[in-house]
Amino acid sequence: MxxxxxxxVLLATLLILVPGPDYILLTKNTIAGGQVSGFKTLLGCLSALVIxxxxxxVGLSAILVKSxxxxxxxxxxxxxxxxxLGIKALFQKDVAETTEQKKGNLYLQGLLTNLLNPKVAVFFLTFLPQFVTTDGNWLDFSTLxxxxxxxTGFIFSGYVLSLNKVKNVMQNPKVKLVINKISGIFLLGFGVKLMTESN
Incomplete structure (x- = not known):
């Protein structure tokens, strides 16, 4: 139960608002390719969270944490x-052209960024049980x-729509490229941070 x-709901909302790789990807892809690109990225993020x-x-996350x-x-x-992703963004020379080439990969970027982050699995195993009694079942965990x-979908959708409005004043290719490179630095930083963190 x-x-x-x-x-x-309150704590989850606050946690979702904390900046992370998702926000960087959404920012980079939405500014470069518009809200369609942003929502493709978001769909990948949400798919990973469902997984x-x-x-x-079913207990697979527990196996991951214990191994x-x-x-x-x-x-x-x-x-x-x-x-x-960070290095690729840093060395990218033409944001508009490569965005067109990569549109099919935006969903995959959102999916893999979340799916390959073991800290997300740890989060689900440590955060959700705090709101379920000892006699709770799979339905309670699923609901949470x-x-x-x-x-996540609600907050990130609002973020993508807001970015899309800002995008209209950032049509200059040089501005887009600068934002892309800044995003690359942050993605690189998140990657290095994840590597150096202890288990």
Whole structure:
């Protein structure tokens, strides 16, 4: 049975508002390609959260957390992917052209950035149980997990729409390129941070 559901919604909302790789990807892709690109990225992020929720419900996330080798492997793969995205953005010379080429990969960027982050799995295993009593079942965990997914979708959708409005005053290719490179630096930083954090 769930308890303190309003508190869960409030805390989850605050956690979602904390800047992370998702915000950087959404910013980079929306400024470069508009709200369609932003929503493709967002859909990938939400898909990964649904998968993490499923893993937490069936117990696969617990296996990940308990296995040092598996946890470290996924952490390094996820960190390497962030570093790859960061370096690619830093050396990108034509934002408009490469955005057109990469539009099919935007969903995958959002998906892999979240799916390969073991800290998300740890979050679901440590945060959700605090709002479920000892006799809670899979339905309670699913409800909390999907609530988090819904809140993420709602907040990030608003962010994408806001960015799309700002994008109209940032049509200068040089401005887009600067934003892209700044995003690359942040993605690179998040990747390095994930690599150097202890398990």
């Amino acid at each position: 769930m308890h303190n559901y309003p508190t869960f 993490h929720t499923t893993f937490a419900v 040092a080798v598996l946890f470290t492997t996924i952490k390094w793969v996820g960190a390497a992917y962030l570093v790859y 997990g999907l609530t988090y997914v819904f809140l």
